Amino acid sequence: MASETDDVDEKDVFISYSHSDSKEVAKLLGQELTSMGIAVWLDDIEMSIGSSIRESIDDGLTQSEYGVVILSKGYFEGTSEWELNGLVEKHTNEDDVILPLWHNIGHDYVYQQSPSLADLVAEEVDKENVQSVAASIYQIVREDRGEIDDWGGDTGTDGSPGFIDIDITFQGRFDPKVGKEVTIESWRNHNASNLTSLEATEIRDEDRGIDYTSSSKGTTMTVKRIDDEPLNGVISDIQELRSNKAEFTIRVEESRLEELSDDRDDYKSGFVQ
Known part of the structure; x- marks a missing residue:
């Protein structure tokens, strides 16, 4: 199996999966993590009998902090018992750097393939809950390295991922x-008080350290000034892009948005200074 880690920038996580049955969910997971500001490398290698999963994991972890392994029937079909034992060994010996996910399989199936692998704390993932799973991984990456006690836990009482x-x-x-x-x-x-659709008048590109000012900043309209309370987020989608206008979506931690006032008295008409 060829390695594709050469010339790849260091990432937060890499995702290893089988093309035969989990390619779609892997790409959706990668998109969700990227929209949360997590640097992702997808292990774009087709798993087949004789392929070295362990080698792929080793290569990926040289470029990434964590390895997300989507376990599925296709993944097990392309993996030897020696390779599966290697995953468990790496997980236990290297500060729990591997985050296992189960796709369309359950504990009994995993246990039949590898009892030791079935003992690792894991989450189930599919197209319906991929955002919630991404939020769990986000929490792990943002915590102090090695502190992953929340892995496999709930992200909220209502199952929400904690983002808006x-x-x-x-x-x-x-x-x-x-x-x-x-x-x-x-x-x-x-x-x-509706804070889900806003017109930005000043934007800072944190990646490049560049500030942008809107051409319509001085016009009069209903305004909420937050010069001392900026909203920080990651662009998750783009609706329209022209030379003088951009419409896009940012993903913000829900707790941050809840800190802002929803009192209508805090909103007034005037110029943004």
Whole structure:
């Protein structure tokens, strides 16, 4: 199996999976993690009998902090018992750097393939819960390295991933890219206490350290000033991009948004200074 780690920048996580039955969910998981600001490398290697899964894991972890392994029937079919034991050994000997996921299989099936692998704490993943699983991985990556006690736990009482998407409109020159970290330094809110759709008047591209100012910053309208409380998030989607206008979505931690006032008295018409 050829290694593709050469010339790859260091990532937060790499995702190892089988093309035969988990390619779609792996790509969805990668997209969700990227939209949360996690640097992802997808292990784009087709698993087949004789392929060295252990070698792939070793190569991936030289470029990444954590390895997400999506275990499925196709994954087990392309993996020898020696390789499976190697996964467990690496997990236990290297500060729990491997995060196992089960795709369309259960504990009994995993146990039949590898009792020791079945003992590792894992989460089930499919197309319906991929955002919640991504949130669990996000929490692990953002915690102190090696502290992964929450792995496999609930992300919230209602199953929410702890993030909220905010639609942003920006009048001016700006080049949004999915996965880019931005800070909305100041913004206008056209619908008073509704904070899910905003017009940004000042944006900072955190990756490049560049500030952008809207061409319509000085116009009068309903405004909520947050110059001292900027919103920081990661671009998760792009709706429209023209030379003088950008419409995109940023993903913000829900707890941060809840800190902002929803009192209508805090909203007033005027110029943004």
